[in-house]
Amino acid sequence: MPLVAVLPTSQLLLRALVLLGPVVALLATGPAGHWPPWWVVVPVVGLAGAFAAVPDSPVGVGLFLVVLVWWTISLGDDIQPAAMVAAAALLVAHLAAQVASYGPATLPVELATLRLWGLRAVVLLATIPATWAAARLLRGQPEPAGVWILATAAAVAATVVATVALGDHREA
């Protein structure tokens, strides 16, 4: 019996979002005049299908990076409203994969769980227009002195914090 036939409705819904999110994010460059070629779209659709099938696999990372690379090479330093669409699509796909991977594929996700993550998605999505607006405002402004040093230091600090946080937590 195919896997799709035994999946509960909630899992089907979540996996559909996982499948569609990266594809929408990729195609979002189209309205700005940069439609991705078929040899980019097809692998992304394939990877998205694999990601939807196994949402807790590393395929998702590769898939998202492909989309990021396409955005980098297609639009360059231009900032388009479509970036908000891409960010929202990727975020929704990521959260859907996160909820779908709470258990086996046949685990039905309860409404309360979907409601909670819906609210969280709204909170996270709110950062997208704010960031986009900030980027638009700061575009063309002269760089403050030491911004690169500060950014590098922040990145290093973030890396250290993440390393500590993600380390082995077993108590001695």
Next chain:
Amino acid sequence: MTPTPSRVLTATSHWRPTAALGRALVVSGIALAVALVVGDPSLVVIAAPFVLLVALSLVHRPTREPRLDSHLDHVILHEGQGTTARLAMADVDEVEFVTRVAGRPPYVALRPSGGYVGRLLAEGVPDVEISPRRWGRRFLGEEYVALYTPWAGFRYGPIALGGQQVRVLPVTPPYDSRAEVPQPLGLVGAHRSRRPGSGTELAGIRTFQAGDRLRRINWRVSLRTGALHVVTTRAEEDTGVLLVVDALADHGPSDGIDGAASSLDLTVRAAAAIAEHHVRTGDRVALRVVGRGGEQVGYGAGARHLRMIQDRLSTIQVGEVAEGAGADDGVLRLGVTGGAVVIVMSPMLAESVGTVAATLTRRGVTVLVIDTLPPDARPPRLDGVEPGLVDLAWRMRRIERSVVLDRLAMLGCPVVAWRGPGTVDDVMRRLARRAQQPRVAVR
């Protein structure tokens, strides 16, 4: 259902970052780095929600190891009854979501369907309901449990929690019999005996003799005849019922209580039903299992004895009788006592069972055979064996079986197919009538 004291297993694991956290971390980190290097603000917009998600996940980094215990509410059940597998957790302040994946042993129904359940801890710890669908010993309650922190940044487990051995007693189908047993020969009981005594069944009216109770005087007859007459009654006694269960093999498919029944299913359920009926009517019931385990229960009465019989039935092991275990040169020794009624429940495909039924009948013991071979029973398909050959062998075996059944009937040993309530009524009545008549027994 019998509740059980909590028998718990404690499992340990440790917290690990989830794949989602890793993905968000990599995507946001690389997007920001590339944005800084190539000066692409679009990537900052894309990375922003992921940065916030990572931050929120890291804020809820767990610091304590939870402790998990699992146990079943009951360890003794009847087929079709259900119990609940409960999860007890401690030190779960940092846990937001619980996932339970229950094992699926054969002949077990689970709710939620599939045994998968996940729930926010704020909504309560999810339970898994388990219902064994076939008698026997079952290992229930095995499961995997995983815990998640808020924002699903860290996962504890999945860890395996052990199950518990559950005794699944055979269900007793609605069964009642109004037929009297052929040879009541015991103490006080409910069956009409052949000998006179202080029962309620009228035996006759005779002239008064010294020692007769005055309340037995029939005044109407005494006045008419001019001499004192008393009413005589027949004694009411219990009887011994020996249940012989054939567990030498199991024929036909078994789908549990909801589906097709194999020969052993029919045998065990029939034995349980008959045992319950006779125990309720005050008879002494014994059990003898002809099979690898050789389970047996001596004569006894009462609810505790019935439970003992049901326990033994639920632990039956299918297979040939071990060497020297109740069999001499292929002839079974059942230890039948005088006056007992022997009820053999068998698919009658084993020669030894037919032989012992015939031998007992010839010795004058009241024997009743209940045929438990399902009509649609077929031999299993074996790899490397030609199906046509198997079918031919099966047909020959069934022909031999019908010959054995005919010979038993000729000897006076009735054979009836199990069909639930009323299966043995007619046969028992005929056996009881026959028992009233004098006959010669071969010894």
